[in-house]
Amino acid sequence: MLSRLMVWLLAGVTLAILVALGEVLPSWCVFLLVTAAAKGLAALGLVLVIRTGLLSFGQGLFYCAGGYGAGLLMLWGGITDMTLLVLAGGAVALLFGLLTAPLLASYRGIFFATLTLALSMLMHGALTKADFLGGSDGLNLHSPTLFGLRPASAAEAVHMLYLFSSVLVVAVAVACRRHFDSLRGLLSLATRDNEIRVEYLGASVSRVISENFVAAAFLGGVGGALNAIAVGHIDPELAFWTTSGEFVFVAILSGYLSVAAVFASSILLELIRSFSSQYFPNAWQMSLGIFMLASILFLPNGIGGLIVRRKACDPGKDPA
Amino acid sequence: MELVTTILIDGLIDASWIFIVAVGLTLIFGVLNILNIAHGNFYAIGAYAAANAVGVYYSGAGASMPMLGLVAMTVAALVVAIVLGPLLERGLFRFFYHRDEIVLVLVTYALFLILEDATKLIWGVNPYYAYEPYGLFGTVSIGKLDYVGYDFFLIGMAIVIGILLWLGLNRTRSGKVVLAVIHDREMSSAAGVNVTKIFVISFTIGVFLAALGGAFTAPKISVQPGLAVMVVLFSFAVAVIGGLGSIEGAAIASLLVGIARALAIHLAPWAELFIVYLAMALMLAVRPQGIFSPTALRKI
Numbered sequence: 176m177l178s179r180l181m182v183w184l185l186a187g188v189t190l191a192i193l194v195a196l197g198e199v200l201p202s203w204c205v206f207l208l209v210t211a212a213a214k215g216l217a218a219l220g221l222v223l224v225i226r227t228g229l230l231s232f233g234q235g236l237f238y239c240a241g242g243y244g245a246g247l248l249m250l251w252g253g254i255t256d257m258t259l260l261v262l263a264g265g266a267v268a269l270l271f272g273l274l275t276a277p278l279l280a281s282y283r284g285i286f287f288a289t290l291t292l293a294l295s296m297l298m299h300g301a302l303t304k305a306d307f308l309g310g311s312d313g314l315n316l317h318s319p320t321l322f323g324l325r326p327a328s329a330a331e332a333v334h335m336l337y338l339f340s341s342v343l344v345v346a347v348a349v350a351c352r353r354h355f356d357s358l359r360g361l362l363s364l365a366t367r368d369n370e371i372r373v374e375y376l377g378a379s380v381s382r383v384i385s386e387n388f389v390a391a392a393f394l395g396g397v398g399g400a401l402n403a404i405a406v407g408h409i410d411p412e413l414a415f416w417t418t419s420g421e422f423v424f425v426a427i428l429s430g431y432l433s434v435a436a437v438f439a440s441s442i443l444l445e446l447i448r449s450f451s452s453q454y455f456p457n458a459w460q461m462s463l464g465i466f467m468l469a470s471i472l473f474l475p476n477g478i479g480g481l482i483v484r485r486k487a488c489d490p491g492k493d494p495a
Numbered sequence: 496m497e498l499v500t501t502i503l504i505d506g507l508i509d510a511s512w513i514f515i516v517a518v519g520l521t522l523i524f525g526v527l528n529i530l531n532i533a534h535g536n537f538y539a540i541g542a543y544a545a546a547n548a549v550g551v552y553y554s555g556a557g558a559s560m561p562m563l564g565l566v567a568m569t570v571a572a573l574v575v576a577i578v579l580g581p582l583l584e585r586g587l588f589r590f591f592y593h594r595d596e597i598v599l600v601l602v603t604y605a606l607f608l609i610l611e612d613a614t615k616l617i618w619g620v621n622p623y624y625a626y627e628p629y630g631l632f633g634t635v636s637i638g639k640l641d642y643v644g645y646d647f648f649l650i651g652m653a654i655v656i657g658i659l660l661w662l663g664l665n666r667t668r669s670g671k672v673v674l675a676v677i678h679d680r681e682m683s684s685a686a687g688v689n690v691t692k693i694f695v696i697s698f699t700i701g702v703f704l705a706a707l708g709g710a711f712t713a714p715k716i717s718v719q720p721g722l723a724v725m726v727v728l729f730s731f732a733v734a735v736i737g738g739l740g741s742i743e744g745a746a747i748a749s750l751l752v753g754i755a756r757a758l759a760i761h762l763a764p765w766a767e768l769f770i771v772y773l774a775m776a777l778m779l780a781v782r783p784q785g786i787f788s789p790t791a792l793r794k795i
Contacts, residue, residue, distance in 0.1 A: 278780060282783065284595075284597055285530045285597065285739075286779060286783045288530075288597065288600060289530070289731065289735055289775075290779040293732075293735075293775040293776040294776055296768075296772040299768075300766075300768040300769035300771075300772050303768065304765035304766070416728065417724060420604060420608075423601070427601055457612055457615040457616055458612050459612070460609070460611050460612045461608065461612035463608050464607070464608030464612075465605075465609065467601070467604070467608070468605045468606075471591075471598060471601055471605070
């Protein structure tokens with residue numbers, strides 16, 4: 176377990192490195208990091224759920240809710256400030272999380288996975304036919320601003336968004352690290368190991384699951400809003416089950432022990448996607464599948480298991 | 496009245512192929528406890544293989560004996576099942592049986608990703624057409640409307656498959672052995688049942704049913720990338736509504752889904768997909784074990 180001082184120190188160093196990288200990396204690379212940050216935030220949410228021993232195949236629901244929340248606030252409300260938009264996206268997704276968590280908290284295993292899948296597909300089905308929200312084509316967004324600053328060029332806009340998402344990612348990462356090490360965070364792992372023991376200790380399993388699920392919804396919404404602002408477009412595909420599948424890929428590859436590993440996996444996903452789609456356009460999903468199988472077989476605790484060792488952890492314990 | 500008939504017939508036609516695919520999914524889940532996300536890929540591969548078989552057959556001997564095109568399609572599905580079934584069960588899934596059931600879901604998701612691209616690498620991204628068998632049974636007039644005879648052939652085929660599966664499982668010795676394995680893997684193994692063999696055979700039959708569904712819908716559609724993604728959702732919905740592992744449930748649920756879709760298409764087109772997922776979500780919320788599955792006893 177890292178000490179509090181160590182966490183802040185690491186966060187400061189990481190932020191400094193990210194800011195410095197933003198100055199030297201080419202624009203396409205910076206954009207890739209922004210999209211990886213958006214996906215990573217949503218996947219980090221999924222990791223919170225996985226820590227309680229559940230697998231959600233519907234994280235796309237919140238990613239989509241966050242994207243539409245931010246997008247519609249921009250188009251209908253005329254707000255362009257990225258801080259407000261991202262917070263609004265998170266808030267909309269949080270609302271969806273609060274509505275669905277009481278229902279989902281009593282489900283386990285494949286029933287939890289299929290019900291989350293069904294809920295996100297409901298969202299997808301509804302949005303596809305909602306013509307006032309752009310139907311299946313979705314909507315195009317305007318360019319964002321930051322604290323009243325309007326970027327002069329496209330490259331500057333990407334750079335501004337990159338700085339914003341770097342601060343956001345580091346802040347969320349610190350919060351999650353603190354949560355992982357807190358009593359509540361450790362209760363999640365205890366729930367995953369043995370629900371009955373947790374109940375006997377006097378804690379409420381369904382409360383642990385609901386809290387993590389709602390937090391996951393918020394992070395999904397924040398990620399979705401960031402992605403919507405970066406790409407400048409929202410459409411129902413954000414809630415399609417294959418989008419949720421990408422978060423599952425990132426979460427499984429990273430494991431549930433390390434926060435940094437989630438963003439590393441997310442960057443890896445974006446790198447595989449952009450390089451494969453350029454050189455092997457019909458084989459990039461295949462490489463994802465192979466990575467995922469290899470991870471399940473050889474790294475049951477994901478990349479994070481290489482960084483953080485879980486004490487007294489059964490080495491054969493499953494990643495989800 | 497005419498509208499009601501149309502909706503019922505359209506629903507039945509839809510239900511027929513959905514049932515064939517979904518019953519394979521439910522069989523694999525029942526026996527092996529695998530919720531197979533890659534099931535839609537077996538459907539897609541079956542459709543591609545059948546499109547190839549139909550193409551080869553009708554450009555050669557097919558002109559003189561057109562009905563045998565149906566045999567060519569069945570053989571194509573059989574080849575897919577015999578190649579993929581044992582290969583995947585023995586070569587992949589068996590390494591994960593001692594792990595959590597959710598890990599198996601992840602493995603099938605990885606397999607879905609791999610097969611999605613493998614299909615594109617083998618058959619390319621351009622659509623295939625296998626329309627010849629679609630005209631084999633002419634047209635059928637019901638009221639003022641004409642229907643394609645082939646669609647009724649599909650309904651018949653689904654009924655026959657359902658009955659054969661039910662009889663096979665409930666009235667034959669080997670079927671009862673499969674039921675024993677479903678009920679308790681360890682006890683069956685202790686009683687001398689070769690569980691490995693049952694696993695390979697059941698998985699292969701499941702793959703065959705998916706491939707068969709794909710093969711026989713190929714003449715109705717253009718076979719192209721993206722089939723698997725949608726089909727797996729429909730079969731998930733049917734399997735979940737009917738109760739995972741239940742054949743009777745899958746039959747009733749296919750009818751429900753088929754008719755619900757037909758209702759939506761005719762009366763409220765905006766709800767076509769929505770209604771299927773709504774039914775799935777409601778069923779999970781109210782009765783997660785599905786219509787037919789009895790409440791599972793907890794093993795201590």
